[in-house]
Amino acid sequence: MSDNPNDLRDVQPSSFRHIIGQRHVTEALKIAVEASFQEGKKLDEVLLCGPPGLGKSALVSVLAQELAVPFTEVLAQSISNTAELNSVLLSATDGILFLDEIHLLNPTQQHSLLQVLDKRRIFLSGGKSVQSIPVAPFTLVGATTDPDGLIGPLIDRFRIVLHLDYYSLDELAQVVRQRCLALAWKYESDLPIEIARRGRQTPRIALRLLQSARRVAVSEGAEEITVAHLLKSCELERVSTEGLDNMQQKLLGLLGPSGQRLNVLASMLGVSTKVLTKTVEPFLLRHGMIVKSDGGVRLLTKKGREHLATFVTE
Known part of the structure; x- marks a missing residue:
């Protein structure tokens, strides 16, 4: 932990024993770390999957500390082209290169990353010649909230794929x-x-x-x-007793007896359908406050109606 912390951001776990929850993940990582030490080899590539806010970044930071290796964190969204990806890979040291939200790399960048993981070299074309540049023996750790956004061959290169659970x-x-x-x-x-x-x-x-x-x-x-x-x-x-934010409460209030379609709800709430499906709906669906019909209509459940009665939606 940080010395003399005075803000929540100053307090971060520094070892696996400080991690609360995710026991299946920490145990798998402990074994991987021990195996890498015993064999004198770098850690295998790791992919962490799970919804936002569950502590994927904190886990990777702890992993680097347990391995006692340098840790470089890069948000994949900040990489706009293959040249920028190559720059990130070439600047990586012997340690952990953490690509957060790795699914945000476009398919071309993912294929390029795939080649680097296979060859441990970057190939640059210049006229009629191809320049080959070795990369450091880093361990790639990816984190994603959307594994479907990754191409299959890239997922296959991660020898350790772990899925984080929601907390009790x-x-x-x-x-x-x-x-x-x-x-x-x-x-x-x-x-x-x-x-x-x-x-x-x-x-x-x-x-x-x-x-x-x-x-x-x-x-x-x-x-x-x-x-x-x-x-x-x-x-x-405007947080409800179940933790619903104002947008989620408004969504419940918009679902009448016959329900609403996704695009209609998005229009009424003034957000995109992507925001609705990725950030607003998941908790409501997971906790049975709404359901989706075969035709994609969102319907209010008994539990949703009961919760709706506990607050006033503006």
């Missing part, structure tokens, strides 16, 4: 307690579980709620963060 209520509450302890933030005993109930099984969301509750506590000059502070912050930010 207890695990999420433990994440909140861990961060409060690291930051020396005093809190009411019921606060972590109340945050977890609204955290949508996602650490990033739970920690954002913790930060919001603390902001209210600080503004009131309180010495500890209480459930009352959390409730006030949720009211201000």
Whole structure:
């Protein structure tokens, strides 16, 4: 952990034992690290798959620390062409090269990356000649929220493919307690579980709620963060008892007895269909508040109607 941390961003796990949840992932990575040490070889390529906010980047940082190797993080979205990809690969050192949201590389870039992983060299064409440049023996670690965006041959080059799970209520509450302890933030005993109930099984969301509750506590000059502070912050930010944000609540309110089609909902909410399917709908579908008919119509369930009755949608 960081020395004298005073912000949530200052607190990051530094070893596998600090990771809460994702036990199947950490155990697989521990074995991979031990095997690489025993064989005196670099770690095999790793692909981490899972929804946003579950801690993929933190896991890769811990992996680098466990291996005691340099760690370079690059957002794939920032790579606009193959030349930029080659520059990233050539600048990588003997350690971990982490490509976050690796599926955002276009197919041409993915094929180019595939060739580099196979040959460990970059081939540059210049007129009638081809220049071959070796790359460092780095381990590529990719993280993706959309594995379907990766070409099959590239996925096959990752010898370790791991899928992260959503967090349980207890695990999420433990994440909140861990961060409060690291930051020396005093809190009411019921606060972590109340945050977890609204955290949508996602650490990033739970920690954002913790930060919001603390902001209210600080503004009131309180010495500890209480459930009352959390409730006030949720009211201000329009977060429901189940953690639904304002957009999700509005979506529930738009679903009448006959439901609505995706494009109609997107138009009514003023967002793209991609935003709706990637960020707004998943939790509602996963928790049975809405369902999709065979024709793609979104329908409100009994659970959705019950939750809708607990708040007023503007």
